[in-house]
Amino acid sequence: MWRRVASLSPMISSSSRSLSLNQAASGLKVGESFATEIINPDERVLASKEKAPFITFVLGGPGSGKGTQCEKIVETFGLTHLSAGDLLRREISLNTKNGAMILNLIKDGKIVPSEVTVKLIQKELESSDSCKFLIDGFPRTEENRVAFERIIGADPNVVLFFDCPEEEMVKRVLNRNQGRVDDNITTMKKRLKIFEALNRPVIEYYKNKGKLYTINAVGTVDDIFQQVLPIFTPFEQLKQSRHVNSKSPLGSNLVEN
Ligand code: ADP
Ligand code: C5P
Ligand code: MG
Numbered sequence: 001m002w003r004r005v006a007s008l009s010p011m012i013s014s015s016s017r018s019l020s021l022n023q024a025a026s027g028l029k030v031g032e033s034f035a036t037e038i039i040n041p042d043e044r045v046l047a048s049k050e051k052a053p054f055i056t057f058v059l060g061g062p063g064s065g066k067g068t069q070c071e072k073i074v075e076t077f078g079l080t081h082l083s084a085g086d087l088l089r090r091e092i093s094l095n096t097k098n099g100a101m102i103l104n105l106i107k108d109g110k111i112v113p114s115e116v117t118v119k120l121i122q123k124e125l126e127s128s129d130s131c132k133f134l135i136d137g138f139p140r141t142e143e144n145r146v147a148f149e150r151i152i153g154a155d156p157n158v159v160l161f162f163d164c165p166e167e168e169m170v171k172r173v174l175n176r177n178q179g180r181v182d183d184n185i186t187t188m189k190k191r192l193k194i195f196e197a198l199n200r201p202v203i204e205y206y207k208n209k210g211k212l213y214t215i216n217a218v219g220t221v222d223d224i225f226q227q228v229l230p231i232f233t234p235f236e237q238l239k240q241s242r243h244v245n246s247k248s249p250l251g252s253n254l255v256e257n
Helices: 002-007 010-026 029-038 041-047 066-077 084-093 099-107 114-127 142-151 166-174 185-208 221-242
Strands: 054-060 080-083 132-136 158-163 212-216
Touching (some): 054 185, 066 158, 158 185, 166 185
Parallel strands (some): 054 158
């Protein structure tokens, strides 16, 4: 069901074109084969019949406050929060076939294969009645990003980046106190390195696409949320001015790309 909704959005075909152009420019081989699949004309014919979801990706280093701010966005704007890290940790606690592999990677601050993470996200998207999502801690890598486009067939409307100095992130993570196997100084150092090496290119990608909203993640939770509010408010206002489905204040059919 989701596959149709997401992959068939009118906005997707334009983003897919940007994807293939971007990848051609960067010489990223992995994307070349995906691009052909994404812009399958048969899918685009059906696109006009379905409404695409409103998707926000939430990026930022470990401890930058993504989860904390997502809670506030949910309270205020009613988006559905999906944390990639939480979905992976659930696999560990349910002892699924990938659980042990995921645990080893998380302990070491490494990135779980994109196929695994995207499939978990896909399951949540498909089973949800919501049409507006905050996908937190994803995409962590260019591979994550491309896999999402390939498997889900959708592109984010908004990308938030919580920009926080390393020193502050370390302090927050070491005080988080949630019993996480990766909230220790050794793993934290590895996570920070991986963030710089693998997540920065994703941030740059969305910056170049004009979708990135950078938020200064230092300050009180409320101060930071004051920067987040005006990002979502226009979508809400746009909806009100067009008198569309009141159940969907951030309905993606309102977003003009
Ligand atoms: P992330 O999801 O980016 O890893 P969290 O939202 O879990 O980050 O926040 C990490 C820790 O920092 C948590 O213990 C949280 O309560 C705390 N925290 C979040 N935002 C702030 C803030 N603005 N100032 C101080 N501590 C914060
Ligand atoms: O976002 P969070 O801090 O909860 O992520 C914890 C860990 O989960 C990451 O350090 C990484 O090992 C794994 N993860 C991943 N791919 C993602 C998100 C999280 O491999 N997209
Ligand atoms: Mg988090």
